[in-house]
Amino acid sequence: ETGVTQSPTHLIKTRGQQVTLRCSSQSGHNTVSWYQQALGQGPQFIFQYYREEENGRGNFPPRFSGLQFPNYSSELNVNALELDDSALYLCASSLGSDRGTNGELFFGEGSRLTVL
Amino acid sequence: RKEVEQDPGPFNVPEGATVAFNCTYSNSASQSFFWYRQDCRKEPKLLMSVYSSGNEDGRFTAQLNRASQYISLLIRDSKLSDSATYLCVVIRTGAGSYQLTFGKGTKLSVIP
Numbered sequence: 001e002t003g004v005t006q007s008p009t010h011l012i013k014t015r016g017q018q019v020t021l022r023c024s025s026q027s028g029h030n031t032v033s034w035y036q037q038a039l040g041q042g043p044q045f046i047f048q049y050y051r052e053e054e055n056g057r058g059n060f061p062p063r064f065s066g067l068q069f070p071n072y073s074s075e076l077n078v079n080a081l082e083l084d085d086s087a088l089y090l091c092a093s094s095l096g097s098d099r100g101t102n103g104e105l106f107f108g109e110g111s112r113l114t115v116l
Numbered sequence: 117r118k119e120v121e122q123d124p125g126p127f128n129v130p131e132g133a134t135v136a137f138n139c140t141y142s143n144s145a146s147q148s149f150f151w152y153r154q155d156c157r158k159e160p161k162l163l164m165s166v167y168s169s170g171n172e173d174g175r176f177t178a179q180l181n182r183a184s185q186y187i188s189l190l191i192r193d194s195k196l197s198d199s200a201t202y203l204c205v206v207i208r209t210g211a212g213s214y215q216l217t218f219g220k221g222t223k224l225s226v227i228p
Contacts, residue, residue: 106162
């Protein structure tokens with residue numbers, strides 16, 4: 001077990017709705033990153049938070065936003081859901097610095113989102 | 117051209133075989149490289165880091181070639197338990213920004 005927990009594990013939304021996914025990082029880790037994984041694809045980097053600030057972002061529109069809290073847990077928010085947002089959303093925690101992480105990511109089991 | 121590309125797979129090999137995966141990256145400023153393993157319907161897990169000097173862990177050997185911008189993973193004496201999808205990861209950091217890119221993954225099936 002990685003110690004990274006995500007909630008909810010599964011959820012169903014309709015187009016246009018908003019969703020919030022949550023992640024608790026592993027003890028001692030200060031960095032959280034989020035990924036979208038469509039079926040048959042590798043995870044796509046959404047963004048990363050270090051000490052409550054976003055310090056990296058992939059090619060995702062602004063309707064994908066996030067937060068990191070003082071206890072290093074994190075939320076991913078997606079507004080105006082589209083059918084293509086249906087995917088597994090993975091959260092990973094790591095030990096980072098001002099220059100990023102060492103790349104050793106510990107993943108949660110993911111939240112599977114279905115948009116109808 | 118995609119930032120990270122992997123062998124398309126799937127690779128179906130008999131037990132005991134040696135199998136090699138390659139992964140190429142397009143941005144020469146990339147700094148850190150890793151192989152992750154993902155079992156079906158599970159989260160990715162770190163397999164090993166990749167260095168120019170090579171990195172060996174038991175039956176697994178990873179290598180980085182900066183000049184040709186590719187990383188490789190060699191698995192010797194394949195076991196049934198090696199069946200999984202292998203993902204390469206490339207990290208680039210600069211100007212306060214951090215980018216991490218996964219390859220699409222290569223599926224390996226080890227057959228009895």
